[in-house]
Amino acid sequence: MSTMEGYNFAYLDEATKRMIRRAILKAVAIPGHQIPFGAREMPLPYGWGTGGIQVTASILGPQDTLKVIDQGSDDTTNAISIRRFFRRVAGVATTEHTAEASIIQTRHRIPERPLREDQIIVYQVPQPEPLFRLEPRRAETKRLHALADYGLMHVRLYEDIARLGHIAKAYDYPVMVNGRYLMSPSPIPAFDNPKMDRMPALQLFGAGREKRIYAIPPYTEVRSLDFEDHPFRPIRAPHACALCRSTDTYLDEVITDDAGGRIFVCSDTDFCAERQAAAAPKEAAE
Amino acid sequence: MSAPLLAAEGLTLRFGAIPALLDVAIDIAEGEVVAIVGESGSGKTTLLRVLSGMIAPDAGTVRWLGQDVHAMGEAARRRLMRTEWGFVHQNPRDGLRLAVSAGGNVGERLMAVGARHYGKIRAEALSWLARVEIDAARIDDLPRTFSGGMQQRLQIARTLVTRPRLVFMDEPTGGLDVSVQARLLDLIRSLSRELGLAVLIVTHDIAAARLLADRILVMRRGRVVEQGLTDRVLDDPQHPYTQLLVSSVLAA
Amino acid sequence: MMPALRTEGLAKAFTLHLQGGTHIPVLEGVDLAVHPGECVALWGPSGAGKSTLMRCLYGNYGAGAGRILLRHRGADLDLVTADPRLVIEARRETIGYVSQFLRVIPRVATRDIVAEPMIARGVPKDDALASATALLNRLNLPERLHGLPPATFSGGEQQRVNLARGFAPGYPVLLLDEPTASLDAANRAIVISLINEAKAQGAAIVGIFHDAEVREAVADRLFDVLPIQDAA
Numbered sequence: 001m002s003t004m005e006g007y008n009f010a011y012l013d014e015a016t017k018r019m020i021r022r023a024i025l026k027a028v029a030i031p032g033h034q035i036p037f038g039a040r041e042m043p044l045p046y047g048w049g050t051g052g053i054q055v056t057a058s059i060l061g062p063q064d065t066l067k068v069i070d071q072g073s074d075d076t077t078n079a080i081s082i083r084r085f086f087r088r089v090a091g092v093a094t095t096e097h098t099a100e101a102s103i104i105q106t107r108h109r110i111p112e113r114p115l116r117e118d119q120i121i122v123y124q125v126p127q128p129e130p131l132f133r134l135e136p137r138r139a140e141t142k143r144l145h146a147l148a149d150y151g152l153m154h155v156r157l158y159e160d161i162a163r164l165g166h167i168a169k170a171y172d173y174p175v176m177v178n179g180r181y182l183m184s185p186s187p188i189p190a191f192d193n194p195k196m197d198r199m200p201a202l203q204l205f206g207a208g209r210e211k212r213i214y215a216i217p218p219y220t221e222v223r224s225l226d227f228e229d230h231p232f233r234p235i236r237a238p239h240a241c242a243l244c245r246s247t248d249t250y251l252d253e254v255i256t257d258d259a260g261g262r263i264f265v266c267s268d269t270d271f272c273a274e275r276q277a278a279a280a281p282k283e284a285a286e
Numbered sequence: 287m288s289a290p291l292l293a294a295e296g297l298t299l300r301f302g303a304i305p306a307l308l309d310v311a312i313d314i315a316e317g318e319v320v321a322i323v324g325e326s327g328s329g330k331t332t333l334l335r336v337l338s339g340m341i342a343p344d345a346g347t348v349r350w351l352g353q354d355v356h357a358m359g360e361a362a363r364r365r366l367m368r369t370e371w372g373f374v375h376q377n378p379r380d381g382l383r384l385a386v387s388a389g390g391n392v393g394e395r396l397m398a399v400g401a402r403h404y405g406k407i408r409a410e411a412l413s414w415l416a417r418v419e420i421d422a423a424r425i426d427d428l429p430r431t432f433s434g435g436m437q438q439r440l441q442i443a444r445t446l447v448t449r450p451r452l453v454f455m456d457e458p459t460g461g462l463d464v465s466v467q468a469r470l471l472d473l474i475r476s477l478s479r480e481l482g483l484a485v486l487i488v489t490h491d492i493a494a495a496r497l498l499a500d501r502i503l504v505m506r507r508g509r510v511v512e513q514g515l516t517d518r519v520l521d522d523p524q525h526p527y528t529q530l531l532v533s534s535v536l537a538a
Numbered sequence: 539m540m541p542a543l544r545t546e547g548l549a550k551a552f553t554l555h556l557q558g559g560t561h562i563p564v565l566e567g568v569d570l571a572v573h574p575g576e577c578v579a580l581w582g583p584s585g586a587g588k589s590t591l592m593r594c595l596y597g598n599y600g601a602g603a604g605r606i607l608l609r610h611r612g613a614d615l616d617l618v619t620a621d622p623r624l625v626i627e628a629r630r631e632t633i634g635y636v637s638q639f640l641r642v643i644p645r646v647a648t649r650d651i652v653a654e655p656m657i658a659r660g661v662p663k664d665d666a667l668a669s670a671t672a673l674l675n676r677l678n679l680p681e682r683l684h685g686l687p688p689a690t691f692s693g694g695e696q697q698r699v700n701l702a703r704g705f706a707p708g709y710p711v712l713l714l715d716e717p718t719a720s721l722d723a724a725n726r727a728i729v730i731s732l733i734n735e736a737k738a739q740g741a742a743i744v745g746i747f748h749d750a751e752v753r754e755a756v757a758d759r760l761f762d763v764l765p766i767q768d769a770a
Contacts, residue, residue, distance in 0.1 A: 151368075151395070151399075154397035155383070155386055155390045158393055158397065159387060162425075163426060227403060228402050230404050318623065476646075497643065497644075500623070514600075518600055522599040526555035
């Protein structure tokens, strides 16, 4: 597909990209720290990934191969729209295979296949402030970050255990980055948190409405908050994938009929498909 | 006599043309309870805020163990405020998190200084609720379901849980019924003795000052007009204003 | 032997600012010395300033002139000029005061009120509570009352609590302001023996005793406190 006429490469003008790249560089230099940036109006509503798209647009080059996933899937409306958007405004190659992508923009998941040093993952972030629900004053949350005063976040986890017997946060589970900044990992399942720790790929986070960018450089320590006697546990549905039989991936529950029938399948469609393809010749041979 | 924990001198602060503090000096030693009394507007609450580093004076210094409180960075001051210092507000709503359970309120300071064992935090919260006479069964209740006196006792537990050396108290019995006040005063008194706390308490309640304080400072229009041993100041007041203040107290 | 407590040229006057600055001199040129093992009874008509002198000796009233020298930690401490923190230390360790009235601390049990000054002096809590109980029993305060706050006790019961609190720690210097005013004969006799035991242990005692029987039983000498005639 050819690039659309009348737009700069990857939609954003070069000055805007430079501004965003400066924010990204600063974010990489201070892992987990939220950097404000001048988010532009995008041809997409807030909540559809405008922050992630701007980050992607700013780092994208003509040689890149882009993969976009939404809840682990390459073929949801949101993922397809964004992929098509970049194909039209940048003319870059796109893929559905994690292994082939140089940039992966994601909403709500980290691919199951481990990422490599030559890859970058861009997260779409609705609310970058992990203390948002605990401390409504923005100036005060900034001060708490500046002073690394994070007792409040543990109070929240304490409250969960006191009321429910366990930490109830199943997604957007707060992490400490490089032992310094408390960070929202975006609404990925807590199951994915361990993948962030010392990940070889660069991790970038963009929040369009909130106008914040933050980052985790490769091989940075990322720790999920917990208590010694209530350690962090990545949670997944206790089933095997109905399609690929995987027992160590994150599963979606799919309702199959009106009679209460349901199955569990891998949320990462690409990973699931690869496993099925690898298993198929064996089954065919039997 | 040991060196004072907190020592201030020459404190002056004006709000516009109005002097809130004029050349005030005060110090407090380990384990000592010092009351600052005076009528509304005398500058006593302002003094407490200056001493605790919340507002900077126009002139004068406040030293904590020799270190200038207003020269240290905010990070150091906040660390002090959640470790070696405590602040009990007149209105418990200013000192509590109303959307967090009683146990969470008590545990917050522990977690802020690095406690990461839920069971130990909870056990400590329970023991503090007992010390301030709050039923253990209320540990998971929100403070907004508590009476005013209970909220104030919870605030005290929340403040003392990290064993501060100095606690600032601003009219801690202010909005409470008389019967509840007596219980709270007695609690503050016994806890301060037991823990060897230094307490700097602002009050306009002369009877409370007599019950709690080793020493007393009488403030009027931003100045300390008289100070000394509590019973000497109250039983043998020298300054006209102190005589007025003492003679104005209704004998129960 | 050094006196345990002495005054030199002690003077005390009150200025009542609320009554137009009226100046009332009460004490002038008081020179009193009390030695260990000695009991001195203040003597004089009522209104002469005996209670004022007692309160000065305890540091409760400030002095207008002169010195009040208390033997404390082996040296003289001038209560007139001493830092309040030193006065508090002297009250904890050296000098006790039994007033006529008990200043009630709300909600604190009688036994704890009596034990408190001993605990403050470093006596282990259990020992302090045990001696508090023993002394209250000796003063015939029924044991069922020991666990209650004394706020609702009768005048005589409160006075016995006060006496127990004053005598239990064994202060080297003890001030007694009419310690037997509300007591019956049997309890007066017990107080007399308490005072004599304290003397025998070397306590220096200053007292106001209106009761002649008690005074004669305990006082080694009288000290005249006379009204100032030329009150200006």
